[in-house]
Amino acid sequence: MRAAIRKSIFGGVASFTSTNPEPAFSPSKNSNEVLVSVKSAAINPVDYKLPKFVVGSIFGLDFSGIVEEVGKDVTDFKVGDKVFGVAKGALADKAVSDATRICKKTDDLTFLEAAALPVAYVTGLQGLKVGKVTEGSSVLIIGASGGCGLAAIHLSKAMGATRIVAICSGKNSQLVKDTGATEVVDYTQESDLKKFFAENEGK
Incomplete structure (x- = not known):
């Protein structure tokens, strides 16, 4: 074998x-x-x-x-x-x-x-269940262009999330958008990252 x-x-x-x-x-x-x-x-x-x-x-x-x-x-x-x-x-x-x-x-x-599918999607699903994602939820996915991140985007859409924010490098922004992210934050741009968290504190 x-x-x-x-x-x-x-x-x-x-x-x-x-x-x-x-x-x-x-x-x-x-x-x-x-x-x-x-x-x-x-x-x-x-x-x-x-x-x-x-x-x-x-x-x-x-x-x-x-x-x-x-x-x-x-x-x-x-x-x-x-x-x-x-x-x-x-x-x-x-x-x-x-x-x-x-x-x-x-x-x-x-x-x-x-x-x-198994490891990446089960890991993504576990995270979304812990976060109690339901219809109309907002979801923040860090490392969105990796296997678990892309799985989480797919699953978030299937679970009815309406705002899916993906954090990844700029070179992968189109990939996560095509997968279903509604917003993308480039973590390599420190000013953009700080601005995002400042504007969304407590949300």
Whole structure:
């Protein structure tokens, strides 16, 4: 099996090898899990910033693919389902995931698009839920041109926010506008940043 193997306890140095054993899977032992043939996978900062003993020897969390086997207690998925979600060791031909950490892929999403969703969008959603964003809310997104930031813009729109202020560098202003930000503040321009916070204090 091909996989991106972590070469050190810390750091992001990987070795791509093709002689790795496939993950062991037993429907009775892995009763609440599924074995997936990975079609696409994504890399997030968490993949190379956390140590090996936390995330495992194979890189990757985000993936999309096709279910090959299901545990005996799994009822929401069957062999052949197209899914995406999170699994330790997603940068490999096959991965094992808890059935509660995946969902079915819709036909309007490619495998590539689906694999880019889990970590960034769940992180963005958690932030918006903590902020209690609802219809008509105003949202300030710092680092808006990164993965989580762009996800937060999409989600803010879907949740009904009417004012979405994106803070990012000027070179990425068009990107965040095209994604749905209603205002953009260039953090590299100190005067603009100070003016924004002065005018919006307490709002």
